[in-house]
Amino acid sequence: MPNDNLLNKYQIFSTVEECDIAIVPVDIGYFYTNKNQGKLDNFINKALALGKKVWVYSGGDYGKSLESSVHTFRMSGFDSKMNQQTFIMPSFIGDPYVKLSKNFHTIAKLEQPQIGFVGHASNSLSKKIKEISMYLNYNFKRWTKKTATDYYNFYPSSIKRFQLLAILKKNPDLKTNFIFRNKYRAGIKSLQQKNKTTIEFLENIEKNPYTFCLRGAGNFSVRFYETLAMGRIPFVIDTDFRLPLSDTINWKKHCVIAKEQEMVDTIIDFHQNISPEDFELMQINNQKLWKEYLEREAYFLKIHSVFKLKTE
Structure with a gap:
C-alpha cells in the first residue's frame, strides 16, 4: 500500500x-x-x-x-x-516486542554489568576450516568478476565471538548470560525451530540491559539494531564500522563502543559511571531512537x- x-x-x-x-x-x-x-x-x-x-x-x-x-x-x-x-x-527489522507479545520496560541498574548474547560462536577446528574455505571461495568470485564488492581481510567472526565472549564470561566483575550456537541460527530446519530459537534470542536481549554485538561476515551487526529496538544497550566491539546517520546521531549516548583489547575495562567503567536514572533513561532513548531514526x-x-x- x-x-x-x-x-x-x-x-x-x-x-x-x-x-x-x-x-x-x-x-x-x-x-x-x-x-x-x-x-x-x-x-x-x-x-x-x-x-x-x-x-x-x-x-x-x-x-x-x-x-x-x-x-x-x-x-x-x-x-x-x-x-x-x-x-x-x-x-x-520489525518490532521485536510484537514477536514476543510483550511491552517494553526498562531494567534497573545492578551492581555489576549484566551482558547477554545468543548466537553463532564456535572455536572448533571444523569451524575454522569452514571460515577459511568460505573466505577463499568468496575472494575467488571477486577475482573472477562474478561479484563486485570491496575487499575484506579474513575475519572469522564466529571464532572471534567465541574468544571474546569467553574472556567476558571468565571475568568475576561481569555477570553474563550467554548461549552459544554452533551454527548460524542454531542450524534450524523447520518453522517450529525457527520460532523457538527466535524467541530465545529476543528474550535474552529483553532480560539483559547490555547485549554483546560483534560484526559478522560483513562489518555490521543485525543484533545491534535488534538491541536498540528492544530498548537495551548495545555493547559493541569497534571494527572500524560506520553507523547510520552518524552526522545526526550522537552514538556515544546510545551504545558502549569498545576496542577489542579494552572491552572489559570499557564496559566496567561505563557501568560504574552512569547513574541509575540515566541507565534507565538510556534504554528509553534507545527504543525511541530506533522508532524515530532506524525503522525503515x-x-x-x-x-x-x-x-x-x-x-x-
Missing part, C-alpha cells in the same frame, strides 16, 4: 529530467555480475550531466561505494575506507531531511 508519510516527502517521476534525485532501484552488484556495467554508468553519467543527485544501493554483507559524486547506500563497510558520500543503512520509514524520512539541509 502507498505510504502517505513518505509520499509527503518523495514523489516518483518517470524521467531523469523531471527529478531531483536519480535512483538506481536495484543492487548495483547486479550490473557487475551480469556484465552490464555500461548501462549503470550511462544512467549515472546522464543524471550527473543534468545536475541531479544520484543514489545507488549496494547490497549484501560487503557492498561497494562508487565515486564520490554518487551517494551510495549500503549495509556495511570500513569507516576509514569509505567516502563521505556513503550512507550506512540500518538492518530493517523513519530512516528515509530522516534521509530526506539530511539532503534537504544540504541544499539550503
Whole structure:
C-alpha cells in the first residue's frame, strides 16, 4: 500500500529530467555480475550531466561505494575506507516486542554489568576450516568478476565471538548470560525451530540491559539494531564500522563502543559511571531512537531531511 508519510516527502517521476534525485532501484552488484556495467554508468553519467543527485544501493554483507559524486547506500563497510558520500543503512527489522507479545520496560541498574548474547560462536577446528574455505571461495568470485564488492581481510567472526565472549564470561566483575550456537541460527530446519530459537534470542536481549554485538561476515551487526529496538544497550566491539546517520546521531549516548583489547575495562567503567536514572533513561532513548531514526520509514524520512539541509 502507498505510504502517505513518505509520499509527503518523495514523489516518483518517470524521467531523469523531471527529478531531483536519480535512483538506481536495484543492487548495483547486479550490473557487475551480469556484465552490464555500461548501462549503470550511462544512467549515472546522464543524471550527473543534468545536475541531479544520484543514489545507488549496494547490497549484501560487503557492498561497494562508487565515486564520490554518487551517494551510495549500503549495509556495511570500513569507516576509514569509505567516502563521505556513503550512507550506512540500518538492518530493517520489525518490532521485536510484537514477536514476543510483550511491552517494553526498562531494567534497573545492578551492581555489576549484566551482558547477554545468543548466537553463532564456535572455536572448533571444523569451524575454522569452514571460515577459511568460505573466505577463499568468496575472494575467488571477486577475482573472477562474478561479484563486485570491496575487499575484506579474513575475519572469522564466529571464532572471534567465541574468544571474546569467553574472556567476558571468565571475568568475576561481569555477570553474563550467554548461549552459544554452533551454527548460524542454531542450524534450524523447520518453522517450529525457527520460532523457538527466535524467541530465545529476543528474550535474552529483553532480560539483559547490555547485549554483546560483534560484526559478522560483513562489518555490521543485525543484533545491534535488534538491541536498540528492544530498548537495551548495545555493547559493541569497534571494527572500524560506520553507523547510520552518524552526522545526526550522537552514538556515544546510545551504545558502549569498545576496542577489542579494552572491552572489559570499557564496559566496567561505563557501568560504574552512569547513574541509575540515566541507565534507565538510556534504554528509553534507545527504543525511541530506533522508532524515530532506524525503522525503515523513519530512516528515509530522516534521509530526506539530511539532503534537504544540504541544499539550503
